Amino acid sequence: MTMLSHDCRVSLYRIIWESGQGSVQAFALESTRDAARRFFEAAIALIAGRPAVDLKLRNLYSYRDLVDNGVSEDEELRVFEIGSRGDIVTAWAAKPLFLTTDPTLVGKWAELQAELAALAAQEAIRRVGG
Numbered sequence: 001m002t003m004l005s006h007d008c009r010v011s012l013y014r015i016i017w018e019s020g021q022g023s024v025q026a027f028a029l030e031s032t033r034d035a036a037r038r039f040f041e042a043a044i045a046l047i048a049g050r051p052a053v054d055l056k057l058r059n060l061y062s063y064r065d066l067v068d069n070g071v072s073e074d075e076e077l078r079v080f081e082i083g084s085r086g087d088i089v090t091a092w093a094a095k096p097l098f099l100t101t102d103p104t105l106v107g108k109w110a111e112l113q114a115e116l117a118a119l120a121a122q123e124a125i126r127r128v129g130g
Contacts, residue, residue, distance in 0.1 A: 001111065002104055002110075003104065004076045004079075004104045004105060005102055005104040007029055007102055008063060008102055008104060008105055011029040011030060011031060012028075012062065012063040012066075012100075012105070013027070013028055013033070013036035013060060013061065013062055013063070014026065014027050014060075014066060014079060015036070015037075015059060015060045015061075016058050016059045016082075017040075017044050017048075017055065017056065017097070018056035018058065019048065019056075021095075023082075023095065024095045024097050025093040025094075026040055026043075026044060027079070027097065027098050027105060028043070028099040028100050029100045033060065033062065036060060040057060040060070041055065041057065043099050044057065044097075047097075063079060066078050066079045070084070070089075071086075071087045071088070076108055077108065080093040080096070080108075080109060080112055081093075082094075092112065096109055
């Protein structure tokens with residue numbers, strides 16, 4: 001089981017970018033919320049090929065914000081939660097944009113994807129009576 005690095009736990013930020021193809025969850029490591037906002041604006045503007053003022057960016061959260069507001073039993077998976085109802089996660093990051101070279105963040109997301117695929121397979125088997 002992958003554990004997020006110390007750098008992720010102290011410097012990770014996530015922002016939601018409403019692109020023309022839907023919501024993109026962008027992740028980066030920065031020293032402060034203001035630095036993260038500036039970085040996301042500049043990096044996503046380059047990716048989108050549009051001025052930062054034309055971007056639809058929302059919900060800039062730190063690792064601590066995400067953990068404190070999440071509901072997953074595995075606190076580190078809370079960084080990938082997009083929606084919840086009560087103590088049930090209703091939506092996970094589907095289009096992550098990792099603007100960091102920290103391998104533990106990508107590893108944790110890959111673990112989540114494997115877990116979600118296993119749950120989907122179990123549900124499919126249940127539906128066909130297996």
